[in-house]
Structures are given as structure tokens and as C-alpha cells.
Amino acid sequence: METTISLEEILILGDIPENLQGNFLRIANGLIQKAGYSQEKALGLFAQMLLNPKKYAYSKNKVNNLAKDLFELEKQNKKVMLTEAGKVFLPPEPPAYVLDQKASQTKAVFELTDNDLPYQIYGLEHIEEGALKQMKTALSLPISVAGALMPDAHQGYGLPIGGVLATTSNTVIPYAVGVDIACRMCLSVFDIRSDFFKRQPHLLQRTLTDNTKFGMGGEIAHKFDESVMDKVEWTATKVIRNLKDKAYRQLGSSGTGNHFVEWGIIEVLADDDLLAIPKGEYLALLSHSGSRGFGGGVAEYYSKLAMQITRLPKEAAHLAWLDMNTQEGQEYWIAMNLAGDYASANHHEIHNKIAKALGEQPIKRVENHHNFAWKDTLTDGTEVIVHRKGATPAGPNDLGIIPGSMADPGFIVRGRGATAALNSASHGAGRVMSRTKALNSITQSSLKKVLQEKDVHLIGGDLDEAPMVYKNIGTVIAAQTDLIDVLARFTPKIVRMADANRKEKRED
Structure with missing residues (x-):
């Protein structure tokens, strides 16, 4: 005899509206009989x-539709409250992250040094x-x-x-x-011919439009893998805890400005043991x-806090630091590293969903942080602590991605471990024009002409990310041959970016 559950047992949990009781009963017995739940x-x-x-309404799970109904009631101030008897069924809380007991940083005023560091x-x-x-x-700090x-x-x-x-x-x-902490590149290479x-x-355009969202309103209901949200570090500080719900809703989405998800052709130019892909052309997905x-x-939060604690001359005010041996420094370090894990998970959500829609698995994934x-x-x-603000790690065993623009190639590189560069390389082509100047000087017709010449299909985007606002990527790559070896060239073909009316303030 199959195990079942009664409505009376379900109603122990709360005062469930009559119109939802049948759905609760049906789903409960489906979980027991088909999914093997006790x-x-x-x-x-x-x-x-x-x-x-709200959490279950915005995720892919077995009670998604039911959660949406309950969330609608909550928005109408009719939340179904979990009873004390129902709380008995909650799983035990995971252990909270415990910070080392560090003293708070003392406020102090600092002057710049006369040391002219080479x-x-x-x-x-x-x-x-x-x-x-x-x-x-910066070098005078x-x-x-x-x-x-x-x-x-x-x-x-x-x-x-x-x-x-x-x-x-320290x-x-x-x-x-x-x-944008841990801004990141991610490339998936598929064993599919470039034609x-x-x-x-x-099909390729649809995989982008169906599986990407950009900008402040970019929230994703269905998750591929939300396990990053289970990390104990989400309990570490009040700042992190207050931002967790937003992080969950935005998991799998992208920002504005120069952020993108795009299909292109990757041409592998060199045999390399780290890249481990035979020479040739492949279909590839690239995200930023x-x-x-x-x-x-x-x-x-922590930039403002640092400037309150560490007082510097006006020209250096934004370079205020936190002491890693204090509470504030420890908090920021934990939050920054959690942001790195979260940024990586964001890209994996996008790439895994698009790979699933394509019905293929990548043969290689390459990724790297910059802004860390x-x-x-x-x-x-x-x-030391090495800060790379818009720079790619380029140690001798580092693979990295240096993009060009929406119409210009990017490059897969291997670092050469140049000590003078602190094992770093560029993170892109670099702007030659501010966003304001671009919006006031570049026309839609000139952008359209460049895209047609390069055979690029753009979905979204705006004039402040036109190819003309960037340095020549070939020139930039040529200026750092001591830092990297080029292994492959990525040519964009279908580019998805934020729509023109979904802009956020961006530094890059």
C-alpha cells in the first residue's frame, strides 16, 4: 500500500486558504509517491x-507554482503564517559563520609619501x-x-x-x-563547426534572449544550480545578510554597460597543454x-567606511584602505571573496542553461576574475595584497580572456608570469571615449554600419558601447607580448547586451 498524506496533516502547517488546499494535497502526494519523499x-x-x-517562487523547484500563489497572497498582506507546530518540520539551521574577534580599526589621518616607487x-x-x-x-600611499x-x-x-x-x-x-567586485569573463567552447x-x-539568438537578463530589473525565477546560496559566508555579517535576497533573485543575470553574453567563433591558434583543444574553429559562448x-x-558600504576610517588627501581619498587585522577588514575580505564565488556562479547559470537549450555540453570552459x-x-x-582593477591574472599557469568590443575579436591567452607586471595583463581593449561623449557623438547609423561590416547581430546595446569607443585591440595585445601568449582568437557574431533604457552608473 502506497504511503499518502492527508489534508489534516498538511493543515497542521498553517491556515491554508481553501482554494489552495487541493493543490497542497496533490503536490504532497506527488512528492511522496513519485519523488520518493517521506x-x-x-x-x-x-x-x-x-x-x-518569495524564495521558492523565484527558483526552479517542485513547489514553484504553489509558492507563487503564496507570494501573491503575501504581497496582498495575506501571508499564510507557519504555525509553531509546523516549525517542527523545518530542517535544522546551518551553522553560522563565525568571524574572528578583531578590534575595530582606529580612525587616522595619513599623508602621501615622497617615495617615487618605480x-x-x-x-x-x-x-x-x-x-x-x-x-x-596610488604608488605614493x-x-x-x-x-x-x-x-x-x-x-x-x-x-x-x-x-x-x-x-x-595587512x-x-x-x-x-x-x-563591480569580481567582474569576470567566462568562455564555453563547443565541439560544433563554425558554420x-x-x-x-x-536558434542561437533564441538561446540568448530566453536565458539572459540584464540591468537593475534583471531577476531570474528559475535557477539551474543555486548551491552558491548555501555557503555559510552568507551569515557572516549584517551587510551580507541584508543583500542575500537580492543576490538570490539576481543569480544568473548580467549587469549593464560593457557586460554581455555572446555567441562567436573561436579559432584555436596554438597547441597548449592548459587549453587542451586541437587547432581549428569551434562554436563558443562568451560572457562578461x-x-x-x-x-x-x-x-x-566598505568604500565609504574605508574613507571614514582612513583619511587621505583629497586626490587620494578613494584609495582609503581597511586593515585586514581589524573587524572591518575581515568583513570586507569575506564579502569580496563571497562576491567572487557568486560572480562565478552567475556565469555558470547562464552557460549551463544555454548549453542545455542547445542540447550540447562544452568541451572546455575558461574563466577569470578582474576587479579583485x-x-x-x-x-x-x-x-602583499595585489589589487587588479580591470586587469587579468597572468601567471605562468593562468588562462585568461581579453575581449575586444561587440564587433572586434577577443583573445584567449596564457600568462607568462612577468614579475614587473605583477603577473597581470589587460582585461580588454580599454576606452578612448567617455560614455557621455559617446552618446553625444556616435550615431545609430554609424554603429549599424560597423556591425554590418563585421557581420555582427546585436540584441540590445547602446551607443556608449559602440566599437569606436575602444582602443584597437590588436594594438593593445601587441603592447603586452611580454605578459601573455595568444592561444586563440574569438570573433563575436551574435551579441546580447542590456537594452538602452536599462542603464546603471558604471565606472568602466
Whole structure:
């Protein structure tokens, strides 16, 4: 005899509206008879859903539709409350993250030093004066140890985009990491011939439009793998806990500005043991995005906190640091690394969903952060924190992706471990024009002409990301041959970006 569950047993959980009782009963017995749930496990799932219907309404699960109905009631101030008897069925709470008990950082005023630290500049002739001035200021900090400037560098806030800064091992600068913490590249290579674009263009376009969302309103209801949200670090601090719900809703979405998801052709040019793909042309999916509202919220809070605690001259104010040996520094470090895991999961959501829609599995995935800080050791044994704000890790065993623009190629590279560059390379082509200037000077007709010439189909996007606003990617790559070896070339064909009316403030 099959085990079943009665309506009376379900009503122990709460005062469930009569019009939903039949659905509860049907789903409960489906879970028991078809999915192999025990009565206790089924009631436990319902209890969790009643406690947080919004979470279950925005995820792919066995009670998704029922959760949507309950969430609608909650929005009408008719929330079905979980009873005390129902709470017995809740699974035990996971252990909370315990921070080391560190003292708070003492507020202090610092002056810039007269030490003119030498640093390597790559592609000097392609770098604007403002970026050079910002880098000089950064290297005048009393905590600075070494630095380098990549050929795509341009002016930002505090540290220039394309700047690499090593500071003492107990200091981290939130603005030297950037606003979009752990902004990231991810490439999936499929063993599919490049002529697939001619045979199935509509299928490829549909996989992008159906499986991507961009901008502040970009929230994803169905998740492929939400396990990143189970990490204990989400309990570590009040700032993280307050941003968790937003992070969950935005998991699998992309930002605005230069963020994209695109299909293209990858041509493997060299045999390499790390890339491990035979020479030839393949279908490939490339994405660029970061940690969304979660990373932005963390950056905003801790950047302001750092500037309140560490007082610097006006020209260096955005380079305020947190002491890693204090509560504030530990909190930021945990949040930053969690943002890195979250950014990676964002890309994996997109790539896994699109691969599923295509009915294929990638033969290789390449990915890397930029906008992050790493603990490292210099060649002389000095322990440091290396901030790469718009720079790609390029150690001897690092694979990285350096994109061009929506109409220009990107490159898969292997780092050469150049110590003068602090094991870094550029993160893209680099802008030559501000967003405001681009919107005021570039026309839709000129953008359309370039896209037609390059045979690129654009979905969304705006004039401030037109190819003309970027440096020549070939020139940028040529300026860093000491830093990287080029293994493959990626040519974009179908590009999905945020629509023109979904803009957020962006630094890059």
C-alpha cells in the first residue's frame, strides 16, 4: 500500500486558504509517491516554503507554482503564517559563520609619501594622462609596495582601470578592487563547426534572449544550480545578510554597460597543454559580468567606511584602505571573496542553461576574475595584497580572456608570469571615449554600419558601447607580448547586451 498524506496533516502547517488546499494535497502526494519523499520531508519542504514563499517562487523547484500563489497572497498582506507546530518540520539551521574577534580599526589621518616607487607601464603611448596621474598617486600611499599599468588603462575612481597595485599584506583598498567586485569573463567552447551560425542563426539568438537578463530589473525565477546560496559566508555579517535576497533573485543575470553574453567563433591558434583543444574553429559562448547588486552593495558600504576610517588627501581619498587585522577588514575580505564565488556562479547559470537549450555540453570552459584582490608573495619574499582593477591574472599557469568590443575579436591567452607586471595583463581593449561623449557623438547609423561590416547581430546595446569607443585591440595585445601568449582568437557574431533604457552608473 502506497504511503499518502492527508489534508489534516498538511493543515497542521498553517491556515491554508481553501482554494489552495487541493493543490497542497496533490503536490504532497506527488512528492511522496513519485519523488520518493517521506511524509516528514514533504511537510518540511512545505514548511520552508510557507516561511519564505518569495524564495521558492523565484527558483526552479517542485513547489514553484504553489509558492507563487503564496507570494501573491503575501504581497496582498495575506501571508499564510507557519504555525509553531509546523516549525517542527523545518530542517535544522546551518551553522553560522563565525568571524574572528578583531578590534575595530582606529580612525587616522595619513599623508602621501615622497617615495617615487618605480613601476612598469605597458603601452605608454596609448594611455591617457589622467590614468598616469592616478597611478602615481596610488604608488605614493604609505602602504604601497609595487605597481604596474596595463595597456588598456584609463581613468577611473582612485586606482585607474587597468591598474595593478600591491600593498602591504595587512591592507586592502575597496576602491582598488572596484565597484563591480569580481567582474569576470567566462568562455564555453563547443565541439560544433563554425558554420552552425549559417544553419541555425535563429536558434542561437533564441538561446540568448530566453536565458539572459540584464540591468537593475534583471531577476531570474528559475535557477539551474543555486548551491552558491548555501555557503555559510552568507551569515557572516549584517551587510551580507541584508543583500542575500537580492543576490538570490539576481543569480544568473548580467549587469549593464560593457557586460554581455555572446555567441562567436573561436579559432584555436596554438597547441597548449592548459587549453587542451586541437587547432581549428569551434562554436563558443562568451560572457562578461560580475557580482551584480550584491557586489555593488558591498563595494558601496566598505568604500565609504574605508574613507571614514582612513583619511587621505583629497586626490587620494578613494584609495582609503581597511586593515585586514581589524573587524572591518575581515568583513570586507569575506564579502569580496563571497562576491567572487557568486560572480562565478552567475556565469555558470547562464552557460549551463544555454548549453542545455542547445542540447550540447562544452568541451572546455575558461574563466577569470578582474576587479579583485589576491594574497600573493613577491619574488623577494614580501607578502602583499595585489589589487587588479580591470586587469587579468597572468601567471605562468593562468588562462585568461581579453575581449575586444561587440564587433572586434577577443583573445584567449596564457600568462607568462612577468614579475614587473605583477603577473597581470589587460582585461580588454580599454576606452578612448567617455560614455557621455559617446552618446553625444556616435550615431545609430554609424554603429549599424560597423556591425554590418563585421557581420555582427546585436540584441540590445547602446551607443556608449559602440566599437569606436575602444582602443584597437590588436594594438593593445601587441603592447603586452611580454605578459601573455595568444592561444586563440574569438570573433563575436551574435551579441546580447542590456537594452538602452536599462542603464546603471558604471565606472568602466
